[in-house]
Amino acid sequence: MNIIVLGGGVAGVSTAWYLAKSGHEVTVIDRANSVADETSFANAGMLSYGYTSPWAAPGVPLKAMKWMMQDLAPILVSSSSFNVQTANWMLKMLGQCNEDAYNLNKRKMLSISEYSRTTLNELTNELTLDFDHRSQGTIELIRDEEKLQAIEPDLASLRECGVEHKVISHAECIQHEPALANVAEKFVGGLRFPQDATGDCNKFTLALAEHCRAAGVKFLLNTEINSLEASAGQVIAVNTSIGLLKADAYVVCLGSYSPLLVNPLGFKLPIYPIKGYSLTLPLLDESKAPQSTVMDEAYKVAVTRFDDRIRVGGTAEIAHFDLSLHEKRRKPAEFVVNDLFPGAGDLNNATFWCGLRPMTPDSVPIIGKTPVSNLYMNTGHGTLGWTMSQGSARLVADIINNQEPEIDSQGLSVFRYVK
Missing domain, CATH: 3.30.9.10 (D-Amino Acid Oxidase, subunit A, domain 2)
Incomplete structure (x- = not known):
């Protein structure tokens, strides 16, 4: 599949890695001029x-x-x-x-x-x-x-x-x-x-992004994400500052900004x-x-x-x-x-x-499927985005690949909030 990952922080780059590793064509879009330039830049390092x-x-x-x-x-x-x-x-x-x-x-x-x-x-x-x-x-x-x-x-x-x-x-x-x-x-x-361990999240994400590039991942940096275009229960394109970009599936890894993009689709992210x-x-x-x-x-x-x-x-x-x-x-x-x-x-x-x-109100991240069939979430990790980054990315990749995850994904998706 051709998959667009929205967001170039540690969640987005890690998601791109596991998707590319499983054979997908992956594009990462971010408004910054470098990956890990916002919330992933200087967190506590724990x-x-x-x-x-x-x-x-x-x-x-x-x-x-x-x-x-x-x-x-x-x-x-x-x-x-x-x-x-x-x-x-x-x-x-x-x-x-x-x-x-x-x-x-x-x-x-x-x-x-x-x-x-x-x-x-x-x-x-x-x-x-x-x-x-x-x-x-x-x-x-x-x-x-x-x-x-x-x-x-x-x-x-x-x-x-x-x-x-x-x-x-x-x-x-x-x-x-x-x-x-x-x-x-x-x-x-x-x-x-x-x-427990320590590490510089920014340095990690920059290093992993280089491995992603070597695996064929495309990075569109300095690119604003304006909206998602949807029809008949699917996302058909992402509207960006460089035009409409289309893929088979889309993964939202935009941290605090995820609701601004997703809420217009008809369900709310309480982030x-x-x-x-x-x-x-x-x-x-x-x-x-x-x-x-x-x-x-x-x-x-x-x-x-x-x-x-x-x-x-x-x-x-x-x-x-x-x-x-x-x-x-x-x-x-x-x-x-x-x-x-x-x-x-x-x-x-x-x-x-x-x-x-x-x-999120319960501190649990939002990972997995959504009411929109080809839209997935990997967001809402609170203070633990660095800590949970690799497991979350691998989990969402397994869900997209229709593979049985190694951990129970029950209660992690946005459906726990959607009535």
Whole structure:
């Protein structure tokens, strides 16, 4: 088949790879002048397979209200960007904040994440991909004893889902992350996910795109996607800045912008753009830097090590499609990296960035078939697009190929929202 993939982020390029590998003629369309130039450009760098968890959970509304009152708030709501769409999405998310929904959604997400872990391992064995990949686990660092004692409900969920994890002592935190010895008074222990990894999503996507080109994938960059032309229950063309482009099938991998393209077709994608920020610091002193990822539980900020850089990701802002870089949003990331790893990176020469995370109300991505027969989705991964990228791409390729997927795809498509 001739297949058009709409979107050149990590989801789109990965989807193109697995489709091309299975024999299709694939074209990727993106408005940027390079792949991975938007949300995939500077995310936190975590491949957080075990740390996968829905935003919507029992108790989260109350926690979110408390977080927003903090000086270094991990979540913010922009009043200037608040509208009916924002309110509707938040209400849908609140409807998922119960134990049954949380457990169901977590199982779906963990299934994709674990599949992505094995798929990425297979891919890196098959291809030469330079993306600062490390497989040394994640530590959720806990700053006070009360919180350490209160994590048992989370552990029960992890055990139920078969996620490898371990509550580690103060000394074990330092054993895995020696630089924490410099700030030993700052924490009491942690929760470690040994199967988690790290990597630069932008570098990965650029490298995979070169393999895609070698496999015959065509990239149409600097090309605006205006609309989908549909007739008799099928997409017949995509309307772009270079004209109408036709294919046998189409895959939407446009992240937060997916609803703008798809909603006119008669069904709604409940995806909302959650704004996330990151800092990238040149490495100054390796002995003072993390070896993998340390997630500060108190501030919801992740500090991730690349080969010669440190990536710090945090702050979730509900701000619609606003991509303004507000300087005050740097503060949580700057505080955490300086508090836990002082002297490790050059804050004076840090690069500040923001991107839009495509969040569904249940945190589960939208993957697979749609009410339009030749239109498929691979979108809505929220904060876990990098983590879930390979499993999601392979899954949607299997669905398009009418092959039995290696994991259960039930409840992942848009049909869970379509009445």
